[in-house]
Amino acid sequence: MTDAPEQFRPRRSVLYMPSSNKRALEKAKSLPCDGLILDLEDAVAPDAKASAREAAATAAASGEYGRRELTIRVNGADTEWHDDDLRAACEAGPDAIVVPKVASAEAVHTLVDALERHGAPDRTSLWAMVETPYAMLHAEEIAAASERLTVLVMGTNDLVKELYAEHVPGRAPLLTGLSLALLAARATGKAILDGVYNDVKDTDGFLAECRQGREMGFDGKTLIHPGQVEGANTAFAPSAEAVEDARGVLQAWEDGRGSGVVTYRGKMVENLHVESAQRTLTMHEAIQALEG
Numbered sequence: 001m002t003d004a005p006e007q008f009r010p011r012r013s014v015l016y017m018p019s020s021n022k023r024a025l026e027k028a029k030s031l032p033c034d035g036l037i038l039d040l041e042d043a044v045a046p047d048a049k050a051s052a053r054e055a056a057a058t059a060a061a062s063g064e065y066g067r068r069e070l071t072i073r074v075n076g077a078d079t080e081w082h083d084d085d086l087r088a089a090c091e092a093g094p095d096a097i098v099v100p101k102v103a104s105a106e107a108v109h110t111l112v113d114a115l116e117r118h119g120a121p122d123r124t125s126l127w128a129m130v131e132t133p134y135a136m137l138h139a140e141e142i143a144a145a146s147e148r149l150t151v152l153v154m155g156t157n158d159l160v161k162e163l164y165a166e167h168v169p170g171r172a173p174l175l176t177g178l179s180l181a182l183l184a185a186r187a188t189g190k191a192i193l194d195g196v197y198n199d200v201k202d203t204d205g206f207l208a209e210c211r212q213g214r215e216m217g218f219d220g221k222t223l224i225h226p227g228q229v230e231g232a233n234t235a236f237a238p239s240a241e242a243v244e245d246a247r248g249v250l251q252a253w254e255d256g257r258g259s260g261v262v263t264y265r266g267k268m269v270e271n272l273h274v275e276s277a278q279r280t281l282t283m284h285e286a287i288q289a290l291e292g
C-alpha cells in the first residue's frame with residue numbers, strides 16, 4: 001500500500017443530512033465535522049426529491065461550509081432521479097459525489113464517464129457506497145476501477161437488509177463484509193468510511209462502534225446526528241498517548257541509527273513500526289492544521 005496525500009485528509013466524522021431539511025443544512029455550517037453528505041437518497045421523500053436537489057446544489061456552490069469536505073449523495077443508478085441528480089451535482093462541483101449501491105467496476109466506469117460528460121470540475125471526486133453482498137465480493141475491482149474514485153463508504157443499513165441479518169452489538173454478521181471492503185481500500189490506496197449508527201440516543205453503543213471501526217482500520221465514520229460528531233472526532237484521531245508513543249518510537253529509531261532493530265518502552269521497533277509512527281504523526285498534524 002502507498003500512502004497518497006489523499007489518505008492523510010482527516011475524515012473522522014462525515015455527517016449525512018437530508019437535503020430537504022433547511023435547518024440541518026444551516027446547522028451544518030457550524031458543526032465541527034470533517035465532512036458532510038448532503039443526501040438526496042434515502043433521507044428524502046419522493047415528492048421532495050426535486051426541491052432537495054436544488055437545495056443541495058445551492059449549498060454545495062455556496063462556499064459557506066468552510067473547511068468541511070462537502071459532498072452530495074445522489075439517488076442510485078436504477079432510479080428515475082439519478083440522471084438529474086448527477087447533472088445538478090456535477091454543475092454544483094462539490095468535493096465529491098457519493099453514489100449509493102455501486103457494485104462493479106463497470107458501474108464506476110459509467111459514473112466517471114458521466115462526471116466528465118456533465119462537466120464536473122477535476123476537483124470533484126467520486127465516493128462509492130458499497131452496501132450489497134455483491135459489492136462486498138467485488139470490492140477490490142470497484143476500488144481499483146478509477147483514480148477518480150477516492151473513498152469507499154460502507155452502507156451498513158442496506159448490507160444488514162440484503163444479508164437478512166440483524167443489527168447487533170459487535171456487528172458479528174457484518175464483519176466479513178466490513179473486512180472485505182477494508183482490504184480492498186487498503187490494497188488500492190483508497191480511504192474508507194464506516195457505516196452509520198442508527199440509535200442517536202445510545203451514546204455508549206455509538207462510541208463502542210467507533211472504537212471497533214477505528215481498531216479495524218477505518219478512516220472515519222459516517223454519522224446521522226450532530227451529537228455523534230465529537231465522539232467520532234475523538235475516536236478516529238490518534239490519542240495523546242499514541243502521539244507520544246509515535247514520537248518516542250521515532251526518537252528510539254534515531255538514537256539507534258544503523259541498527260535494524262531497537263526497543264522503545266520494552267517493545268521491539270523495526271522499520272515498519274517507524275512507518276506506522278510517522279503515519280500517526282502525519283495524521284495528528286493534519287488534524288491540528290484542520291482544526292487550527
Ligand SMILES: CC(C)(COP(=O)(O)OP(=O)(O)OC[C@H]1O[C@@H](n2cnc3c(N)ncnc32)[C@H](O)[C@@H]1OP(=O)(O)O)[C@@H](O)C(=O)NCCC(=O)NCCSC(=O)C[C@H](O)C(=O)O
Nearest residue numbers: 016017018023024027039042043155156157158224225226
Ligand atoms: C435522525 C434524525 C431524523 C433525528 O432528527 P431530530 O429528532 O430532529 O433531531 P434533534 O431534534 O435531536 O436535532 C437537534 C438539532 O440538530 C439538527 N440536526 C439533526 N440531525 C442533523 C443532521 N443530520 N445534520 C445537521 N443537523 C441536524 C436539527 O435540525 C436540530 O437543529 P436545531 O433545531 O437548529 O437545534 C436526524 O438527525 C436526521 O435526519 N439525520 C440524518 C438522516 C439521514 O441523512 N439519513 C440518510 C443517511 S443514513 C444511510 O442511508 C446510510 C446508508 O445508505 C446505509 O445503507 O446504511
Ligand SMILES: [Mg+2]
Nearest residue numbers: 131155157158
Ligand atoms: Mg444505503
